[in-house]
Amino acid sequence: MKQIPPLLGRLVSHWEALIALMALLGIVIHLILRFGLEYRVDQPGIGVVDVPLLLALAAGVPLLFNLMKSLAQLEFGADLLAGLSILTALLLDEYLAGALIVLMLSGGHALEGWAVRRASFALEALANRMPSVVHRYHNGQLEDVALDDLAVGDVISVYPHETCPVDGIVLDGQSTMNEAYLTGEPFLLPKAVGANVISGAINGEGRLTVQATSRAVDSRYAKIMQVMRESEQRRPRLRRLGDRIGALYTPLALGIALLAWGISGDPVRFLSVLVVATPCPLLLAIPVAVIGSVSLAARRGIVIRNPGVLEQIATCRVAIFDKTGTLTYGHPTVTDILVAPGMLREDVLAWVASLERYSRHPLAVAILAAARKESLTLSDAEEVSERPGEGLKGRVAGKRLVITGRSKLQASHPELLSHLPAPAGGLECVVLVDETYAGLFRLHDEPRLEGRDFVHHLSPLHGFERVMIVSGDRESEVRYLADKIGILEVHAGQSPEQKLALVRKATREAPTLFMGDGTNDAPALTAATVGVAFGQGSEVASEAADAVVLDSSLARVDELLHIGRRMRVIALQSALGGMGLSLAAVGIAAMGHLSPVQGAILQEVIDVMAILNALRAALTPHPLSDLINKH
Template sequence: LVIATPCPLLIAIPVAIIGSISLSAKRGIIIKNPSVLEQIDDCTVMILDKTGTLTYGRPRLTEIKYFNGFSREDALKYAASLEHYSRHPLAGAIIEAAQKARLAFSNVNEISEPAGQGLKGTVNGHEVMITSRRKLIAQGQQEALRGIPESGGLECLVTVDGKIAALLRFHDEPRQEGKFFIDHLNPRHNFKKVMIVSGDRESEVKYLAEQVGISEIHAGKSPEEKVEIVREETKHAKTIYLGDGINDAPALATATVGIAFGQNSDITSEAAGAVVMESFLGKVDELMHIGRRMRAIALQSAVGGMAVSVLGMIAAALGFLPPVAGAITQEIIDVFAVLNALRAAVPPKDLTDFEERS
């Protein structure tokens, strides 16, 4: 009975978890929910946001088309004044363009940004809205959009007092490491399905998907629709959702493992189980390897320690191990189990198979 204690099981696993959380923090990954480390290696479906995740999230304003008697300066001034209060990835590009044009910001009142609906506000007494083509079509403005050609890139529309004032077009570069990250998910981590779920237009999402090698896309999705897609996928397999925006927060909370990418939003970080502080896909790979390594070390310590304890029990039952020697042996087993578990906190030589080839 002296040697038949489950100490390796009770002590080694928590030590391995704490060690892996510590290692993750050193690598710029904050673990908010320890179950992330346990479950991440079992996930076989990767769901990714587009803007800011597979792209750098630093779009540049490349073209402005203006309509209904509005000038380029007027349209840009209205848009920049309103976007000054938004954290959307396109906001920075609009503000930067206005600053380069030396345009002064106007006073804005009654600002609102309903999820997936665009940005609204009153600028100098005019009702201004920045939204997508799809939302305007849903509002019955097909006729007003008839003469405005579509493109394959990022775009948004600015309306002033219900009239379309401008079409703004942007360009956002895909991440350099994106294609290799996607390509290595199946052979190195056994992912069976990889998909993009985005609120952007289908042409934009399809263009990026072709560049990084993803065949399944879901474009033009609201936060609620993202949640439904994630929930449906999670019914059939464990899922990882990787996103960086406020609109991704509900989906992050729904997935088996939610990973917030970067430090763009406190809301996103709060909803996720883990937060990758550096916006580099290699860090996501590191997190997956840390989780895999933690499970291996925890099992080594717990199962190995319990196996030795069982052998000790057999020896004691046969009379080869007196009580005092049994107690000492159990303490030695515990020490070795904990020392092995502490390896989880020590960075291995190769923590990832990603950076060396990115």
């Protein structure tokens, strides 16, 4: 279903609903004419009361073409008996029975298609985020040209709040860019002369002059789109629960119908058996259970974009996590401030925070928050500069400060490296005061409160056999998080292409559940058996995912696991229970005790019983999560 274009998908869903409506109207009009006009149904030929039924049967012809196509592909699903019933009813002039089957078949398809999402919307969302025109300099003047006309070396202007159209280098201006859509990091990154920018990043308040280093079709964003498209095309088709059951039930029921015809010599008995054997609990009860579960999930803040995954999530055996925003809150905090001998911790923090007020570096917010927490008084800063590769520089309280990283310090002041503490997991920045080592700040993006309990309960309570982190972040930060929440398998520094390859490999070996929140996760979300997106930060990730957890809670993912498992149980109860009753009715019909219309009515009674049971899926059980008593 995921490869159907959005417009075509909507047309198919509406078309099947229209067939169901026409069948229902045909049956109602037939009954009004029949009983209102007291028309004799045993008179020869086609009467007035039969015309609405014939129109209903004619509306079901497209359904028969689809069934014939499935039959040609040797797919013996739940719909095959319904198709044979329609044809047999038409041949034997049992129009009412045929119209009832058209109603059941098209109604079941329309009901299921009501909530089915088409994942190609994700590609649409990706494309819509990019500007169609760019502001290019030509002879010193700005002109708007098509994005595809941009060449390597062209100089463009990126206005405030615009999406950067290509990869490039900043020639003039200062601003920040949000690259979360591509990297998954929820930081505003400073951009000044010499800084690299990537396509798809959202510019901040400043205007930037950028020289393109690649064409739009070769940019980072275009590569993600290409990977996403390939992932869409290569995703295997999942065989639905109803189809698997129908593949066993259909030959059995068909065999009984042929045997009844052969023994009695009466083709009407063949039709009676087919009508009562039509697996409507599969065609109706399973979609009702699915939609009830979709409703329950929505009330819990979980948007189910592909109802089919409710059948699949309980079978997943591999859990794959992105890191930032999924296992963490996406907001780094200062965890340690280590100062050099002779320095006071409060002084170093106050000086650094005073300078960081003028920075848009992602760690500046965390350092300022630490200073506010300790109620420190900040000073004005002078001579502030933040050039790429040089760190943040400035003068505070008469002292010359440099805030940089360990790797940059190695290039500028290698003699100071021996004064630094040993590297540890997570993020860090080094502080120099008057060209002397003054301290080191360690920061971490802390794991979610329920993270460790959630990870540890996956194996014993949900049957997961393998749990891993696949992240684009640095090894030290990912390892730090993995150790805190108890994940042993770590894949750090992964690009979207590498993430996709890992997920594909894992999915070939066992059903997978992937959880992420950024555009860089979109291909992996699509390639996994079940993809769950966190929050509403990335439209692309949400469109690519099968389900979206709106409040970014791992406890909600646990609820989704329970909803899927419960839906599967209720759907099986409804389908198998209803089919068991149908088989009992098949025996009665095979002995000649049911006419086709009586069989259709009895089948409707069985359907109602199966559907009533399936409706239980919409009710909220207590508890719905294993973590409810812990957090």
